[in-house]
Amino acid sequence: MQREVGTLPLAPALRARLAAAGFQTAQELLDTGPCGLSKEIGISREEALEALQVVRQECHGDAARTAGGSGATRKCTALELLEEEQTQGFIITFCSALDNILGGGVQLTKITEICGAPGVGKTQLCMQLAVDVQIPECFGGVAGEAVFIDTEGSFMVDRVVDIAAACVQHCHLIAEAQQEEDHRKALETFSLENILSHIYYFRCRDYIELLAQVYLLPEFLSEHSKVRLVVIDGIAFPFRHDFEDLSLRTRLLNGLAQQLIIIANDHKSAVVLTNQMTTRIGQSQSTLVPALGESWGHAATIRLIFHWDNSQRLATLYKSPSQKESTIAYHITPHGFRDVQPPAVTHGTEGTEMNPRKRPRTEEEKQ
Amino acid sequence: MAAKKLRRAQLSQEMCERLSRYQITTCQDFLCLSLLELMKVTGQSYYEVQRLLCKVSRACAPKMQTAYEMKLRKSVNPSSAFLSTTLHSLDRVLHGGVPCGSLTEITSPPGCGKTQFCIMVSVLATLPVSMGGLDGAVIYIDTESAFSAERLIEIAANRFPTYFDSDEKLLCMTRSIHLYRELTCCSVLKRIMSLEEEIISKKVKLIIIDSVASVVRKEFDTKLQGNLAERSNFLTRGASVLKYLAEEFSIPV
Numbered sequence: 001m002q003r004e005v006g007t008l009p010l011a012p013a014l015r016a017r018l019a020a021a022g023f024q025t026a027q028e029l030l031d032t033g034p035c036g037l038s039k040e041i042g043i044s045r046e047e048a049l050e051a052l053q054v055v056r057q058e059c060h061g062d063a064a065r066t067a068g069g070s071g072a073t074r075k076c077t078a079l080e081l082l083e084e085e086q087t088q089g090f091i092i093t094f095c096s097a098l099d100n101i102l103g104g105g106v107q108l109t110k111i112t113e114i115c116g117a118p119g120v121g122k123t124q125l126c127m128q129l130a131v132d133v134q135i136p137e138c139f140g141g142v143a144g145e146a147v148f149i150d151t152e153g154s155f156m157v158d159r160v161v162d163i164a165a166a167c168v169q170h171c172h173l174i175a176e177a178q179q180e181e182d183h184r185k186a187l188e189t190f191s192l193e194n195i196l197s198h199i200y201y202f203r204c205r206d207y208i209e210l211l212a213q214v215y216l217l218p219e220f221l222s223e224h225s226k227v228r229l230v231v232i233d234g235i236a237f238p239f240r241h242d243f244e245d246l247s248l249r250t251r252l253l254n255g256l257a258q259q260l261i262i263i264a265n266d267h268k269s270a271v272v273l274t275n276q277m278t279t280r281i282g283q284s285q286s287t288l289v290p291a292l293g294e295s296w297g298h299a300a301t302i303r304l305i306f307h308w309d310n311s312q313r314l315a316t317l318y319k320s321p322s323q324k325e326s327t328i329a330y331h332i333t334p335h336g337f338r339d340v341q342p343p344a345v346t347h348g349t350e351g352t353e354m355n356p357r358k359r360p361r362t363e364e365e366k367q
Numbered sequence: 368m369a370a371k372k373l374r375r376a377q378l379s380q381e382m383c384e385r386l387s388r389y390q391i392t393t394c395q396d397f398l399c400l401s402l403l404e405l406m407k408v409t410g411q412s413y414y415e416v417q418r419l420l421c422k423v424s425r426a427c428a429p430k431m432q433t434a435y436e437m438k439l440r441k442s443v444n445p446s447s448a449f450l451s452t453t454l455h456s457l458d459r460v461l462h463g464g465v466p467c468g469s470l471t472e473i474t475s476p477p478g479c480g481k482t483q484f485c486i487m488v489s490v491l492a493t494l495p496v497s498m499g500g501l502d503g504a505v506i507y508i509d510t511e512s513a514f515s516a517e518r519l520i521e522i523a524a525n526r527f528p529t530y531f532d533s534d535e536k537l538l539c540m541t542r543s544i545h546l547y548r549e550l551t552c553c554s555v556l557k558r559i560m561s562l563e564e565e566i567i568s569k570k571v572k573l574i575i576i577d578s579v580a581s582v583v584r585k586e587f588d589t590k591l592q593g594n595l596a597e598r599s600n601f602l603t604r605g606a607s608v609l610k611y612l613a614e615e616f617s618i619p620v
Contacts, residue, residue, distance in 0.1 A: 009412055009413030009414065010412050010413075011406070011410050011411050011412045011415075012406060012407055012410060013410050014412075054412060054414070130434075148434075152610075153469065153610045153613075153614060154469075156469075157434055157437045157438045157441060158438075158441070158462070160434055161438060193435055195434075196433065196434040196435035196438055197433045197434070197435035197436075198433070199433060199434035199435075200431055200432075200433055201431070201432050201433065201434055201437065202428070202429045202430075202431055203429050203614075204429050205429075205607065205611060206607075208394060208395050208398055208427055209427055209428060209429050211398045211399075211424075212394075212398060212423070212424035212425075212426075212427035212428040213424070213428045213429060215398075215420055215421065215424040215428075216421065216424050216425060216428050219421070220431075237603070237607075240599070240603060241599065241600050241603035241604055241607070248399060251401070252399065255401070
């Protein structure tokens with residue numbers, strides 16, 4: 001109640017008038033009442049009432065916070081966080097090596113950044129994740145929906161159809177092997193049409209559309225509360241050209257990162273960004289580094305760098321708070337994102353002893 | 368979209384006037400400011416400013432479509448999704464041919480046949496849909512002056528002798544291929560920007576640029592300081608306009 005008038009979220013002109021009239025704390029405002037307020041500072045009674053309502057809301061919010069209420073606060077003990085993290089699902093990538101180095105898959109509530117040269121498979125992984133997030137819980141998925149924000153135009157529906165068909169077939173194989181009731185029920189809703197209708201696609205052509213879309217995302221996510229994945233494919237593309245003012249770019253990018261962190265936390269969804277590579281010209285050599293500068297490197301919690309080694313595609317976990325740095329090889333097949341070596345075939349031992357979170361090992365065709 | 372005036376974003380008249388005093392007239396200016404700056408400029412409270420932000424964002428944001436709707440739209444006319452190159456193995460690898468609605472890049476060392484391929488694809492695009500073409504005009508932006516009209520007629524006559532059996536048909540085909548010779552980066556960019564109206568008026572179904580690299584390498588020497596940034600600026604700007612044209616009109620580029 002001792003809050004100073006200058007810190008209240010009122011219009012600046014109103015704040016200036018209150019300061020000139022000599023009001024110092026919020027309590028004074030509340031004591032005066034709307035009629036007295038309007039007479040003293042010369043505003044209409046309706047405006048005074050509105051201002052007082054704002055003040056009251058703020059003060060109640062403060063009181064709840066100091067009394068240790070929940071909701072607006074984000075305070076909890078580490079034990080609660082541990083329990084939450086252990087029950088949290090991961091979004092698998094269908095490449096078990098990649099899932100392993102990530103600690104189970106793409107984490108919810110965190111921002112993952114994928115950097116790589118053109119053609120190495122970033123958009124493929126994004127499309128794979130948009131399908132994988134919808135895997136029902138009994139098969140080890142998070143049963144969510146996906147928002148796909150495309151700035152480069154590289155989203156191919158036909159490719160998503162291929163990936164989704166392979167995923168559905170995979171789940172059918174598991175269900176046949178295990179013969180459980182809930183598997184069969186889940187499979188009824190996990191069809192191609194359902195998968196495609198739960199990928200929400202936005203095509204942003206420049207950075208203004210991207211900013212506008214991210215401002216509107218919280219509202220969209222509250223309407224579609226099952227969304228568990230937000231993919232922004234090509235966050236570097238709209239910011240790399242036509243920007244004379246680099247400090248404005250840094251400010252906009254930081255604002256964007258902040259909003260994405262809030263979205264990831266509030267809606268318990270994973271945010272995946274793809275970034276381009278740029279050449280840093282040193283004294284004698286030039287190296288490929290992720291684009292958008294050093295300060296952008298702090299935005300993502302987990303950073304994956306995809307690169308080539310002769311003709312093999314490799315993925316390196318570059319930055320992660322809980323896993324160590326390592327490199328694995330991956331493959332892009334007509335079915336989507338996969339491991340390099342097909343794991344050993346185990347036909348005979350399939351049955352009830354299989355862990356439902358693990359997929360059955362099927363042989364991949366060599367291309 | 369970015370240059371959309373705030374008036375059309377359904378802000379009130381007095382708000383627009385007030386903002387224009389601070390030189391904020393387009394959505395771009397509005398969205399680039401932070402919340403505190405917006406409060407100062409509009410003179411509104413925090414919550415009001417957030418509401419205004421949502422209103423302006425709604426005016427700029429793209430429309431939502433689900434992947435299912437996109438698939439349905441594509442499957443409505445499957446033949447128009449690709450331009451077959453009539454080379455069966457190439458078509459197989461490309462899943463049907465040169466895709467409509469996106470950019471395709473052809474690169475190779477000199478002399479491999481890129482310009483020949485472009486000429487052949489222009490002939491294919493003018494063919495009627497029943498023969499696997501797009502039945503439309505072609506815009507050919509030539510930066511190396513390598514386009515030969517005689518070669519065009521030779522390819523057409525030899526490849527499709529039954530269709531191009533009369534001179535009239537050949538002339539009709541050549542009339543629908545519009546050739547632009549541009550020799551500098553600036554003129555290429557200007558030409559790309561002006562293409563939107565031409566596409567609608569001439570019913571263009573294919574855009575070919577032969578070639579992007581030659582004009583860029585001529586003008587931008589990468590060893591000079593600062594040229595790298597300008598060159599990538601030019602390239603990305605051209606690429607984004609071409610992508611927009613390809614998607615908007617569903618034509619191959």
